[in-house]
Amino acid sequence: MDCHLDIFFLEAVLNGILLAGLLALLALGLNLIFGVIDVVWICYAELVMVGMYGIHHAYKAGVPFPVAALIGIVLIALAGAALHHxxxxxxxxxxPINQLLVTGGVLFLLQAAATxxxxxxxxxxxxxLGSxxxxxxxxSWSRVITFVVALAxxxxxxLFLSRTYIGTAIRAIAxxxxxxxxxxxxxxxxxxxxSAIGGGLAGLAAALMVLQYDIYPQIGLQFGPLIxxxxxxxxxxxxxxxxxAAFIIGQFIAIGGSCMATEWGYATAFLFFMVAIFIRPQGLFAAKS
Amino acid sequence: MIRISRPALVGLALLGVLPFVIRLLFSGSEKYYLHLLIQILLWSFIYTGWSLMGRFGLTSLGHGAFTGIGAYATVLLWNFAGLTPWLGIPIGVAVAAIVALLVGYPCFRLRITGHYFALLTLALTEFVRLCIVGWRDYTGGSLGTQPKRYGDGISLYAMQFEPDRVLSYYIALALWLFGLYVWVRVDRSMDRYALDAASQDEDAAASVGIHVTRERLKVTALSAAMCALGGAVFAQYQMYIGPDTIAGLGVSLNIVFAVIAGGMWVLLGPTVGAVFTQVLSEGLRVTIQGSATLKAWFGSAAFALDTAIYGLLLVLFIIYMPRGILGTLIERRRRSDAVAARGSERTNASLAANGKRP
Known part of the structure; x- marks a missing residue:
């Protein structure tokens, strides 16, 4: 253990905040779908993975990046709607547990198909993008951009959920x-x-993640449990x-990762999570009913 | 005392002589077929252990943690403390059971069920996998590690038997039979009725005097212990353990899905699931390797084809056949028996065919 309150520590904290922006975006799509349809897409991170490949191939085929990103978002939004249908x-x-497991089958399918x-x-x-x-x-600029776009x-x-008619209907159904x-x-x-909006958010996350991470078929397993x-x-x-919650977990990963090895940052985050759930079973911020 | 029916005895006798049949039929590739059978038996044992709690609505995605704890505790104690697996396995099993109780108690007390239970146990799996990877000085990190060989590789003291495939087969067979025995014992106990009641309506079950938390903890500890034992024996047979082969989310999901495919509520369902998944992946692999056209067609992608088909089948199973292969077959037979027994009473027969008993 090697931890001092110095400039590197501050850098880790700020990097944790930047990471949390991405994690919050990833969690948002899943939460939207769960809140409205009452289903957990356990293959959510795999949809992101497919989106990353889609954007990668579009970009390599000569499409400018913003267009490629848009293609990715539309592609995964359609995939989300298809998954639901x-x-x-x-x-x-x-x-309910069958609904969770059936998307687990999709997880295997998408991962193998990508391989x-x-x-x-x-x-x-x-x-x-430099730093x-x-x-x-x-x-790194890619992290900063990710953070800003995720928040936006x-x-x-x-705004969509609170100001539009269909958004109101979605909240009402939830x-x-x-x-x-x-x-x-x-x-x-x-x-x-x-489902299409949830998929679109996954596509957007994919567009931001291709700027930061290498793409490989198992990348979903790295992010899925975290989300x-x-x-x-x-x-x-x-x-x-x-x-x-994304910001809390982001700090565990960033500070833990800078003081110890990366895995221990993640491990402490999972441990904190389990303990927290035993203290507040319905989540830390659930309304008391 | 459990009575064994005549067909079961015939089946057992057949399984007992199977290695010799294989030796006669496939003298060249005998080792390969035995390896396949051993894999099926060992995983069947682990799957059966999971189904003990899975059938009562406790869908755990945490059993990859328990197989991992069993396997790693046994191997690390042997490699670094020189402790024989005869003591290492009980320690690993005990640790897994204690972890199961530590996680299970708050879950059952606070009524964390359904999605929350599945996702919480998923976190447990990830936590254990990360610990294994993090302790890389001992565990070899993500590359995995091997138990140190003792002598020529066959030893009672070190519980190493891998070079002798026939011996390994009988060990796996004995373990599998033990798993079925535990399942039947649980199935015929009062606890089973208590757990069935609790899975349908927790409040109603508690109101008739069932201690829901205690009953669930019992079956959870038992299930975790069986998976840890399975993981440990698997490590002794494979002579290799890796965080992704014996622990982790992939293992957890495989366990759950194989049991669903086979049938969660019947004795041999998990075994059918293991046979199904192993035969599917090996069959595809052999077919593709054996055919030049297919090999050229798929190239290096071929090794993922079985997982793709597996995933697709799982989706179809859960939608159209939620009772699994064996569960559906048994139910269909029961129905046709019911129809036959009722003979010409047409109204009753049609009711039975619709699944509604008059």
Whole structure:
């Protein structure tokens, strides 16, 4: 253990905040889907992985990056809608755990399909954005951009949910699944739109992640458990809770990783998570009922 | 006392002579077929251990942690403390059971079930995997490690038997039978009725005097202990352990899905699941390796094809066949028996075919 309150520590803290922006964005999509449809997509990080490959290939084919990113977002939004239509809808009435496990099958399918289509090599976009020097510390631009875009998109989602008609319908369905269909809301359409938005958020996360990370078929397993942990910690379906939880977990990873080996940063985060759940079983920020 | 039916006895006798049948039929590749059978038996044991709690609605994604604890405790105690697996395995099993109780108690007291239970146990799996990777001075990190060989590799003291495949087969067979015995014992105990009741309605079960938390803890500890034992024996047979082969999320998910594919609520369901998954992956591998066209077609991608098909089948299973292969077969037979027994009473027969008993 080697930890001092020096400039490197501060750098780790700030990097943790930047990482938390990305984690919060990833958790947001999952929380939206859980809050509205009551289903956990355990293959959520695999959708991000597919999006990363899509953007990678579009970019390598000569498409400018912003267009490639847009293609990725649309692609994964469609994939999200397809996932709901083909896989989730048939099991909507069966046991909740079956809904979680059925997307686990999709996890295997996507991972294997990516291995077959793209191989197991690490792929990199090759865009170098340099880094931002600040008071003797340095932060890579890709992380800063990720953070800003992630926050902006969360704000956009919030505006969409609170200011538009369909957004209001989505929130209403999340509050009462039985009554809203009686009020004339087509729940099937709302579910489909929500799935597409959730997928679109995964696509956006993919567009930001290709700037920072190498792509390989198992990258979903690296981020997936982390995202679930953040969502549960914040209270499944609670978007604001997930947001705050992302920052807590981000700090565990960053500080733990800078004081000890990287794995121990993650391990302490998981340990904290388990203890926290035993203290507040419905998540740290769940409304008391 | 458990009575064994006649077909079961015939089946057991067949399994007992199977190595010699294989020796006669495939004298050249006998080792390969035995290896396949041993894998199926060992995983069947682990799957059966998981299904003990899975069938009561306690869907744990944490059993990759328990197999990992069993395997790593045994191997590390042998490698670094020189402790024989005869003591190392009980220690590993005990540690796994204690971890299961530590995680299970708050879960069951606070009624963390369904999604929350699955995701919490998933975190446990990740935590154990990260600890294994983090302690790389002892565990070899993500590369894994091997138990030190003792003498010529076959030793009672070091519990090493891998070079003798026939011996390994009988050890795996004995372990598998033990797993089935535990399953039947649990199935016929009062605890089973208590757990069944609790899985349907916890409040109602508690109101008739069932100590729900205690019953669930018992079955959780038992299930974790079995998976740890399976993991430890698996390590002794493979003579290699890696954080992704015996611990981690992949193992957890494989356990859950194989049991679902086979059938969660029947004795041999987990075994059918193990046979199904092993035969699927090996069959595809052999077919692709054996055919020049397929090999050229898929290239190096071929090794992921089995997982892709596996994933697709799982989705279809959960949607169309949630009782699994064996569960569906047994139910279908029961129904047709019911139809036959009712004979010409057409109304009753059609009711039975619809699954509604008059």
């Amino acid at each position: 083909l896989v989730i809808r048939p099991v909507l009435d069966s046991a 077959m289509a793209f191989g197991i090599d690490f792929k990199n976009l090759g865009i170098r 931002l020097g600040f008071a003797g510390m340095s932060f 998109s969360m704000l956009a989602l919030w 509050q009462d699944r039985q009554i809203m269909p009686l009020m004339g809301v087509d729940s099937r359409r709302v579910y489909l739109i929500t 679930f942990m953040i969502c549960v910690l914040g209270g499944l379906g609670n978007m604001l809770g997930g947001f705050i």
